[in-house]
Amino acid sequence: MKVSTFSRIDSKSLGYIFLIFVFYCIGCDSQKKKGTDLTELTYIPSGILGLPDIPVPKNNPQSNDKVSLGAKLYSDKRFSSDGTVSCATCHKPEQAFVDKLKVSKGIKNLTGTRNAPTVLNAVYYKSQFWDGRRNDLEGQSKDPLLNPVEHGLSSHDDLIKVVKSDPEYTSRFKSVFGIDSDSIQIDHVAMAIASFERTIVSGNSPFDRYRFGKDEKALSESAIRGLNLYMGKARCQDCHTIGETYAIFIDDKFHNLGVGFKRIQPKLEEILQKKAESKNSPTSDEEILTNLESSELGRFAVTGVSEDLGAFKTPTLRNIALTSPYMHDGSLTTLEKVIDLYDRGGETNPFLSSGIRPLGLSGQEKADLLSFLKSLTSPVLPSMPK
Amino acid sequence: MDDRLTFKDRYRSRILLGVFASVFFFIFGTVSLLFADDWDKSNEDKWNAAFMETVARGEKLFHGPELGGNTVQCAMCHPNATNTHPETYPKFQKQIGKVSTLREMINWCIQNPLQGKPLAYDDPKMIALEAYIMYERRNSVLAPGKH
């Protein structure tokens, strides 16, 4: 009676199976690329008020030499096709590790589709990039090098050639990783850059002194009212979470606020159909930064789950007053505009995250929230190691 | 030696006094339990009735649009006050971001899904809601802090 499961497959079904297979392989492949995610973490104390311990992969322990090598690599403009772009170009150490531009400029002044997030406290994210397409700093650091609108290298070998030809690098790689020039690979470069970025943390803001340092005078009356709004009526706490003993102001999740989404919504059906039929999914780093349609799909471009349409990662709020403009596309120039966006319940669309809704804040309440956000600025920001 | 004896005697008399006092209070207490007005059966019925009246008021509030600004009712998500878990408070409440009491969570629900105005913690409505919720969860084991 019973016929085996795959006994009757028509050609259409075969097509779908193939499609699923392709998706699956790409999915597996992208998981493999994130291999370092499987590494266990150890934690080292941050020693900074308001910050939790810093997670460090066991296979990439911190050392002073590695951090300073990472810092040098981070600032090296030779790792771009026209010699103009380093990591520090868009994540400027002297500007709270952002570039203050709407969307970043890469080689030949080419622009991408997304606002450069700060490196400050990026170590605490469980995924990197606005759509979380990399799981750690090591994985993140390699992608912009190859992106045609960022560093524009044709392959990581371009970078390795530069490193190998520079005696200072070869001797430092030798002392940090114990490897000869021939064995230097992009992963070593990524590990060094990530180690450097793990030192780019900042806390001890007036808010931290008030909340975790028991200094009741650290915040103004207005900022304290703002904090209460933040926890209650303004509904900030649920995503930009403040913990019991520390705060990194994130939930490690992705949300659709409707920002930028209306640009693609009328064509959404067409875009998704194209994506389902194309073999380039999950979407590549290059496509996300060069194709506005793919970019605005947000987290969906990584997962393919309809729930993730137009959803972007919750960013930290630490030093938020220093890192304008805001949102994944840099479309909001001031914090006032960001508060207004939330107050009106985001930009209405069918995939709007369900915690987002009109808040009915008064002018005074908005001003109080703003004072609170400004209290998240650290008095001292980390700088480049000498 | 003498001192010690004297002390022992004093000690003994204290025990005697203690035993005498205990017996006296025990008898007096038992008698008063049986006969005093406060423990009258009819009073107990009255008190129970007062409590159940409060529960009924709470039930009505819980099943009506009165608390909210958008006609949404508590019972929509919590029929028979299920999933309210009063026995787990105080506990860390994610939505409030701190260790909170049941009354604070009731107010959170009134302000958020119901879009209404929060109640004072001693508002008779708040007490009625608390009574109804607790009554529906009667016989649950206390588990403060539990998630």
Added chain:
Amino acid sequence: MEEGKLSRKDFLRRTGGLLAASIVPMSLVEIACGGRGKGTHEKFTFAFISDPHLTHIKGTNFVRNFDNGLNKAIETVNLMFPRPDFVVFGGDLAQLGKREELDHGMELLSKLKVPVKFVIGEHDYYLDMGNYWQDKISKLNYSFDHKGVHFVVLNSILTYDNWIKRWKTPEERMNEMARLDNPNGSPFMVGDDQIAWLKKDLEDIKSGTPLVVLSHSPLYKIYKPWNFWTDDAEQIQSVLSKFDNVTVFHGHVHQVLYNQIKNISFYALMSTAWPWPYPESYTQSPHYIPKMTVFMNRQDPFHERDGTGWAFVNMDNAREEMHYKLWENKDRIVKYDESAGHPVDSTYQKPETRILPQTHY
């Protein structure tokens, strides 16, 4: 300790990621599983939207949250590729049966790009005993055939006459019926007239034909105090007993729920408005929740869409594959397992793979 904890979390997150990657096409592309069993029908997909409970406040004002739930389901169904053949609407379009609510609901549903098959719920019915619904929306019970499958729609939310007559006004009757945990409630039933109609409708249908029954209340008995219950369920089950494969899809319970009674598989639909708790969470009275059901997570009330969702079904050779699309939660696929003889959750059925309970109440 802390470290072990986190890496376990990471692991879970990772497996979540893998799952998401492999699920990619499932939300947008029909799944191909090939032939199985003795199916005689073409493969097809239909979608389910149920229990939006659109609530009129006043004027043109409706509860925003519930509108958003229905809109989200409609928009997502419209993005399915290929499109489902039709959408089944599982009932309770309105909260209090008002014309404003039904009109508003029809306006939202008109955005669906595929035809809709309507099932009525008690919230749509008890204000005017289904008059407006029958005028403007749909018949209350009917049947249709689609690609070799026979579909029957039942009005399962009828109740006893003396209860209906008990109330002074239609509004009072509606309000009493709208309260789920109402001690003055009255059990649902299909009723003798419809059972006679059903017998007649099924007379000429061969027993090998896959049969799908659509109702609002579950056509079995789960928990009477909340009307997760149909009083004459056994009679209906016996009418359906001659068929090899029967699947009942029902709304009303706003939760993931599935069961097998003899030849009949039962699946509940999610609501787009809010989730109901499982009856077992009420400790004061007993219930008959199907043991095989792997419960859904408790929802976080901050996120209004948590605990709500929609579903689609792949009909493939006499057996159904139910895809629960759970917003803000892990999607679930539940399908009939030949060897188990009942629906099985493809990922979470085994105790060791159960979804870890959510901890943020």
